[in-house]
Structures are given as structure tokens and as C-alpha cells.
Amino acid sequence: MKKVLTIAGSDSSGGAGIQADIKTITAHKMYAMSAITALTAQNTIGVYGVVDTPPDFVAAQLDCIFTDIAPDAVKIGMVSNPEIIQTIAEKLREYQAKNIVIDPVMISTSGSRLLSDDALETLHTALLPLGTVITPNIPEAEVLCGREIKTKKDMLQAAEAITASLDTAVLIKGGHLSGDAADLLCQTGNAPAAFLKEWFESPRVENSNTHGTGCTLSSAIACNLAAGRRLEESVRRAKKYLTGALKEQLDLGKGAGPLDHMYRIP
Ligand SMILES: Nc1ncnc2c1ncn2[C@@H]1O[C@H](COP(=O)(O)OP(=O)(O)OP(=O)(O)O)[C@@H](O)[C@H]1O
Numbered sequence: 001m002k003k004v005l006t007i008a009g010s011d012s013s014g015g016a017g018i019q020a021d022i023k024t025i026t027a028h029k030m031y032a033m034s035a036i037t038a039l040t041a042q043n044t045i046g047v048y049g050v051v052d053t054p055p056d057f058v059a060a061q062l063d064c065i066f067t068d069i070a071p072d073a074v075k076i077g078m079v080s081n082p083e084i085i086q087t088i089a090e091k092l093r094e095y096q097a098k099n100i101v102i103d104p105v106m107i108s109t110s111g112s113r114l115l116s117d118d119a120l121e122t123l124h125t126a127l128l129p130l131g132t133v134i135t136p137n138i139p140e141a142e143v144l145c146g147r148e149i150k151t152k153k154d155m156l157q158a159a160e161a162i163t164a165s166l167d168t169a170v171l172i173k174g175g176h177l178s179g180d181a182a183d184l185l186c187q188t189g190n191a192p193a194a195f196l197k198e199w200f201e202s203p204r205v206e207n208s209n210t211h212g213t214g215c216t217l218s219s220a221i222a223c224n225l226a227a228g229r230r231l232e233e234s235v236r237r238a239k240k241y242l243t244g245a246l247k248e249q250l251d252l253g254k255g256a257g258p259l260d261h262m263y264r265i266p
């Protein structure tokens with residue numbers, strides 16, 4: 001059985017963070033492990049409290065995992081402060097982790113900040129370059145490249161800028177633009193300053209229950225990489241899984257509710 005590790009924050013309402021990741025990994029029939037970076041008191045309406053895990057306890061969780069059950073892929077989500085980010089970066093290098101998908105979570109669907117101001121620089125320099133692929137949404141990609149993204153053309157330029165600056169593949173998720181849900185994958189090509197770009201598009205699903213879409217997509221990409229698939233195929237399959245989970249029209253809670261992660265389980 002393939003093993004997938006999620007390093008992320010807990011969402012008490014179960015739709016995003018560690019809980020979304022474990023459900024996604026389980027729905028892919030893989031073995032899920034977790035290193036919890038923060039507790040959030042959260043529901044479909046908002047985030048009401050955050051308690052960060054002490055960095056040495058993040059390290060202890062990662063030591064326990066990597067010295068016992070080596071993951072085939074790692075997904076990283078909410079990492080709220082610079083010390084936690086440094087710790088994770090050191091451990092990923094120490095254990096030579098592979099197939100690393102980093103969702104640079106900054107703000108929740110409900111609008112709360114999940115990354116401190118002083119953590120951004122450390123995220124950028126210490127952690128993101130270790131990713132096999134990073135998966136920012138539009139506002140996160142704007143922060144990473146320092147320019148506005150209003151159109152698909154802007155996405156193309158932003159993706160090149162981010163890929164060039166981090167030397168890492170980037171998937172910019174287009175869920176926050178209008179029209180079809182179009183995500184753009186950009187990787188470095190063979191020649192200097194050459195980029196391989198591919199769009200992954202699906203019709204927009206009329207469903208306001210989008211809590212945890214980003215967490216779910218990045219975990220599903222990690223599962224497909226763990227299965228040995230190429231990045232492009234992993235993104236294609238992950239998006240198909242995500243779109244199917246949205247189409248189920250699960251409607252829980254008073255705000256933006258969660259997806260149906262279990263829809264493929266008979
Ligand atoms: N209404 C929709 N219909 C179809 N796909 C969608 C819809 N909304 C978002 N997506 C898709 O969901 C995935 C996550 O994108 P999104 O831009 O919502 O990420 P995010 O903002 O990081 O998510 P989160 O809500 O977890 O913070 C992408 O593949 C995006 O295209």
C-alpha cells in the first residue's frame with residue numbers, strides 16, 4: 001500500500017486541512033499519516049482560533065514518521081510561522097522526502113489569515129523551493145509574484161515568474177476567477193527560460209460549498225505522485241476527483257460547506 005503524509009493544520013469542522021487530506025488519501029485507497037502544524041477552531045463560517053504546534057513537536061512528529069513508515073509522497077498545507085517552516089524544511093532535507101506537493105495556504109476560504117506576515121519570507125526562501133509542485137490559488141500567486149492576476153493571460157505570466165524564481169513546477173488554481181475552473185501547470189523546459197505550460201479546465205460547478213477545495217486537490221495530486229504517475233497525469237486525475245466531489249452537491253453547515261470526499265467509495 002502506498003503511504004502519503006500530510007503536514008498541515010487541523011480543521012475542527014472536517015472540511016479542510018488535515019481532515020480533508022486524510023479523507024482524500026483514504027478515498028484513493030492509500031495509507032494516510034499526519035504531522036499537525038496547528039489546531040484551528042473553525043467551521044464553515046469562519047476561523048475562530050488558532051494554536052500553533054511548538055516547532056520541536058512538529059519535528060518530533062516528523063522524526064517518528066520518517067524513521068518508521070517512509071512516505072511515498074508528502075502534502076504540505078498550513079504552516080503558520082517561520083520556525084515551523086524552517087523545521088519542516090530541515091526534516092524534508094534530512095529524510096530526503098520525495099514527491100512533495102506544497103499548498104502555500106495563506107487565507108482560508110472564509111477569509112481568515114492562516115500564515116503570519118513574517119512567515120512569508122521563510123516560506124518563499126526555505127520551503128517552496130523544495131516542492132515537486134506548489135499549488136497557489138490566485139491571491140496566493142499574486143503574493144508570490146508581486147503582480148495582479150485578473151485574466152488567464154495574467155496567469156500565464158505569473159506562472160512563468162514563479163517557476164523561474166523558485167525553479168519548481170507551479171499549478172496556479174483558477175477557482176477564484178470567473179468562468180470555467182481553469183488551472184495552469186507550468187514547469188521549466190529543457191532550454192534556459194523555456195517553460196512547459198498546460199491548462200487543466202473543467203466547467204464551473206454551481207456549488208457554493210467549496211470549503212477545502214485547495215487542500216483536497218493538493219492531497220489528490222500527492223496520491224497520484226505516490227502511485228508513480230507523472231506530474232501532468234497526477235494533476236489531471238486530481239482535478240477529476242475534486243470536480244466529482246464538488247458535483248455531489250453535499251450541503252452541510254451555515255457557510256461554505258465541505259465537499260463529498262467519499263463519493264467514489266461504493
Ligand atoms: N465552482 C467550481 N467548480 C469547479 N471547480 C472549482 C470550483 N471552484 C474551485 N474549483 C477548482 O478547485 C480547485 C481549488 O481551487 P481554488 O482556487 O478554489 O483553491 P483554494 O482557494 O486554495 O481553495 P480553498 O477553498 O481550500 O482555500 C481548483 O482545481 C479549481 O479550479
Ligand SMILES: Cc1ncc(CO)c(N)n1
Binds near residue numbers: 077214
Ligand atoms: C487548517 C486549514 N488549512 C487550510 C485551509 C484552507 O482552506 C483551512 N481553511 N484550514
